Amino acid sequence: MLNEFKAFIARGNVLDLAVGIIIGGAFTLIVNSMVNDIIMPVIGAITGGLDFSNFFFALSDKVTATSLEEARKQGAVFAYGNFITVVINFLILAWIIFLLVKAVNRMRASLEHQKKNEVTPPAPPPEDILLLTEIRDLLKQRP
DSSP states (O other): OHHHHHHHHHSHHHHHHHHHHHHHHHHHHHHHHIIIIIIHHHHHHHTTSOOGGGOOEESSTTOOOSSHHHHHHHSOEEOHHHHHHHHHHHHHHHHHHHHHHHHHHHHHHHHHHHHHHOOOOOOOOOHHHHHHHHHHHHHHHOO
């Protein structure tokens, strides 16, 4: 069983998947920072200081806080502002992935087009063929 496990782990697709997950985790942090630190403040400035992350409805009478973090400590809340932020994160991530896939597809198509249009000179015939051709030509010249 240990040998089968080693063979499974050593397969290229498992390693590719692991690398993809690690890069995806780092990419998620970048997107979250972009949304929370760049996009949401701009949206807040445009909308007059609105901060979506603190939009919530209290589901308990005990909740009196005005910030989501404090409200969660006091009781149940319906955090729709946080949901809006997560949806914006998703849309940005989906857009970036779409642009990356589109760029890769365009690059692949360009490379395939270049390969199709390349004219490669034919390989020279092997020496035995050249020798046989020379013998044939000499035999044709005999009277």
